[in-house]
Amino acid sequence: DIDAHHGDGTENLTAGNPDVHTFSIHQYGIFPGTGFENQPELNVYNFPLYPTHPNKQLGMGDSALFHGALVFLQKLSEFKPDILFIACGADAHLEDPLSNLEYSVQGYRRIAQLIRTKCPDLPILLGGAGGYLPDTRTPEVWSEFAAAIGAPILGEDPLVFERSVSHAPIILSDERARNALTPELVVVIGRTTLSRSVNAYVSGAAHVMVIDPR
Numbered sequence: 001d002i003d004a005h006h007g008d009g010t011e012n013l014t015a016g017n018p019d020v021h022t023f024s025i026h027q028y029g030i031f032p033g034t035g036f037e038n039q040p041e042l043n044v045y046n047f048p049l050y051p052t053h054p055n056k057q058l059g060m061g062d063s064a065l066f067h068g069a070l071v072f073l074q075k076l077s078e079f080k081p082d083i084l085f086i087a088c089g090a091d092a093h094l095e096d097p098l099s100n101l102e103y104s105v106q107g108y109r110r111i112a113q114l115i116r117t118k119c120p121d122l123p124i125l126l127g128g129a130g131g132y133l134p135d136t137r138t139p140e141v142w143s144e145f146a147a148a149i150g151a152p153i154l155g156e157d158p159l160v161f162e163r164s165v166s167h168a169p170i171i172l173s174d175e176r177a178r179n180a181l182t183p184e185l186v187v188v189i190g191r192t193t194l195s196r197s198v199n200a201y202v203s204g205a206a207h208v209m210v211i212d213p214r
Contacts, residue, residue, distance in 0.1 A: 003026060003088075003129040004089055006026045006034050008034050008035065011024065021045065023075055024046050025069070065103050065107050073115070083124070091129075098130065112146075
């Protein structure tokens with residue numbers, strides 16, 4: 001969980017489950033005011049960041065995020081999971097008003113590439129989590145992260161999702177294309193009023209996750 005806020009909900013839900021480990025990189029002291037320490041006996045790990053740290057590179061910014069990701073990957077190698085779920089909160093971006101962590105889009109992309117490089121065959125499920133710049137940085141962070149871990153992006157609006165591999169309403173207007181591309185999971189980011197061809201594509205998936213910041 002790389003949301004700016006501690007991933008307390010997931011942690012509370014799964015703590016003590018031998019099949020699940022949680023790891024949260026978040027800003028110390030902000031809501032919900034938890035996540036200060038590790039509880040290895042419950043498979044709970046936290047990496048709070050302190051923007052007021054004397055060494056700024058350890059308390060905020062891309063270097064702090066990268067350091068946390070390296071610690072996470074060590075825990076990952078020890079646990080050897082069957083699947084990784086990433087709560088990719090965009091509210092730690094330097095332009096987002098909800099935190100002081102000051103990550104860049106490049107910083108998010110860098111750790112996504114790092115995780116995929118270290119875990120080339122591990123199935124990864126990506127969730128959007130927080131983000132309060134719905135017309136700019138939030139969808140950019142999510143789409144860049146998704147692209148970096150190897151998830152193809154079909155953009156309803158390619159002006160918003162510049163890394164999309166195609167303009168979705170065009171490519172999905174062909175029924176054969178929809179059938180060939182039907183996935184197990186579709187993550188819908190942004191507006192939920194979709195074109196007819198995109199709705200047909202989404203409805204064919206076994207599982208659908210909607211992340212709508214509006």
